[in-house]
Amino acid sequence: RPGTVRKIQGPPSPSWIFGNTLQLLLSAQYGEHEFAWQKLYGAVYRLKNCFGDRLMVSDPAALHCIVNSSHFKLAPALENQLYLINGRKSLLLVPAEEHKSLRAALNVGFTAAAVRGYQSIFEKAASRLTEELNSSSSATIDICPLLSFATLSTIGEAVLGQSPEDLGEELIQNNLEIVKLAATQSRLQILAEAITSRLPAWLFRATARLPTPTLKTIRAARRLAYELGNRIVQEKRAAARDGLDTDGDLFGVLLNEDASGTTKNGLAGDVLAAQTALMLTAGQETTATTLILGLRELARLPAFQADLRSEITTNAGNIAYDSMPLLNAFIKESLRMFPVVPIDDRIARQDTVIPLSEKITLSTGEDISEIFIEKGQIVSIAIASFQRLESRWGKDAHEFNPNRWLQGSAYSGGEALGPYANLWVLHDGHDSIAYFPRSLSFLGGPHNCLGWRFAISEMQIFICELVRRFSFALPEDDALRIRLATTLMPVMSNGQKGAPLIVSRIS
Numbered sequence: 001r002p003g004t005v006r007k008i009q010g011p012p013s014p015s016w017i018f019g020n021t022l023q024l025l026l027s028a029q030y031g032e033h034e035f036a037w038q039k040l041y042g043a044v045y046r047l048k049n050c051f052g053d054r055l056m057v058s059d060p061a062a063l064h065c066i067v068n069s070s071h072f073k074l075a076p077a078l079e080n081q082l083y084l085i086n087g088r089k090s091l092l093l094v095p096a097e098e099h100k101s102l103r104a105a106l107n108v109g110f111t112a113a114a115v116r117g118y119q120s121i122f123e124k125a126a127s128r129l130t131e132e133l134n135s136s137s138s139a140t141i142d143i144c145p146l147l148s149f150a151t152l153s154t155i156g157e158a159v160l161g162q163s164p165e166d167l168g169e170e171l172i173q174n175n176l177e178i179v180k181l182a183a184t185q186s187r188l189q190i191l192a193e194a195i196t197s198r199l200p201a202w203l204f205r206a207t208a209r210l211p212t213p214t215l216k217t218i219r220a221a222r223r224l225a226y227e228l229g230n231r232i233v234q235e236k237r238a239a240a241r242d243g244l245d246t247d248g249d250l251f252g253v254l255l256n257e258d259a260s261g262t263t264k265n266g267l268a269g270d271v272l273a274a275q276t277a278l279m280l281t282a283g284q285e286t287t288a289t290t291l292i293l294g295l296r297e298l299a300r301l302p303a304f305q306a307d308l309r310s311e312i313t314t315n316a317g318n319i320a321y322d323s324m325p326l327l328n329a330f331i332k333e334s335l336r337m338f339p340v341v342p343i344d345d346r347i348a349r350q351d352t353v354i355p356l357s358e359k360i361t362l363s364t365g366e367d368i369s370e371i372f373i374e375k376g377q378i379v380s381i382a383i384a385s386f387q388r389l390e391s392r393w394g395k396d397a398h399e400f401n402p403n404r405w406l407q408g409s410a411y412s413g414g415e416a417l418g419p420y421a422n423l424w425v426l427h428d429g430h431d432s433i434a435y436f437p438r439s440l441s442f443l444g445g446p447h448n449c450l451g452w453r454f455a456i457s458e459m460q461i462f463i464c465e466l467v468r469r470f471s472f473a474l475p476e477d478d479a480l481r482i483r484l485a486t487t488l489m490p491v492m493s494n495g496q497k498g499a500p501l502i503v504s505r506i507s
């Protein structure tokens, strides 16, 4: 019924202008308020936004509906952010019909077979990481820049066919600037985003051309990515015409022309070039941050670290990464605890109804098992909260415990949410309660992460190389916080992005 959302319970609003937004987006430690609210109000609750209400959803049945339903689309503030960074023709923003065919074409580079073909690229980047760590004169090393560069270089080579040097210093520096800008997200920015999200698209695009320093940096990064994409398209086309093999990377495969001069999948060169910014941003910090935050947890668990090292050493020379239980449990737990996209906002395109796994009680005392959502309602897919739901993950949901993935048997039922880590049913030894954990870190539905296999394979190879050669411990004065800066970001006590770790060579 109309008006239901207003009766859904939630925390009081501390500010008439920001509502709960600052607590949600700018908390010193990500989740500080969000996880407490979930405990208090359950898997669906209401927050005050700068304007209007936001429904926070971590209920599995509701999430399944939202990620798969065409009744929801990206929320305007998120759409604007993605427009600024990736451009209007990027896969994330094109209309549904275009999305389907573009995604099918791009998927050629992200199938299990294609990703197996990138293993040597990942291994080369992992060896470079080892060299850099070996050459460091200090035992305490900030691993952020090393891993960011490593993940950028693998995207460059596997997707674009470009070595890190070919990407250009200016583009690399601009990407770093954008990360820095994200780290300094302020109240003013949040307010500006809330206001611009209410503007008609043409007016927002006009404001996006304003000569502010932030917008200038973002525009420059997008332009550089597009120019790089265009240059690659021209070069690959010319190489294919000369009969040279261009099949070593995704862009090369997609641009391989037949005798009549048309590409095998019908993609126009400018459409492909327009994906360059997305590929670089979607694949770099996401994978790097998951690795960084995971390695920090490994540093806290010396016994698990030793067991993982021994699994890796025993399997040395064997590249069946998928059949290494500790390695994969560690990756799944890193993704569960630290989903780099912790909240993903949607807006209802039309009036609709979402089902609930468990009833909720409205402020009127009425229990409901489905929610009527009115057109225009903002709904947050609370990925991080879903992955801490005690009803799904057990009482230790807030603890980093890779062993949770080792118990139980393979899960093959329906209701899967994300594309990865739907694999285990955990049985509580005492009362035989079955949990059905599913990771939403890569989202689900038609817009789920295109690069999830790429990310998993890259993480498997990097972790094997790093843990085999080095041991990791936390510095004594560790004061690292995890903040939300568009994606999750490790931040040091000085407010800068960084994650110092004590790295010792294994003799």
Ligand code: HEM
Binding pocket: 091, 092, 103, 155, 159, 278, 279, 282, 283, 284, 286, 287, 290, 339, 340, 341, 344, 441, 442, 443, 446, 447, 448, 449, 450, 451, 452, 454, 455
């Ligand atoms: C641990 C690493 C990663 C995580 C957690 C992650 C997570 C996500 C999430 C949550 C989305 C959905 C965004 C939305 O619709 O709002 C997404 C989309 C996407 N990701 Fe990833 N990602 C990762 C790595 C990668 C990599 C390595 C690539 C490419 C090489 C990639 C390419 C993409 C693309 C192209 C999309 C857009 C898909 C579409 O709209 O159809 N991602 N990712």
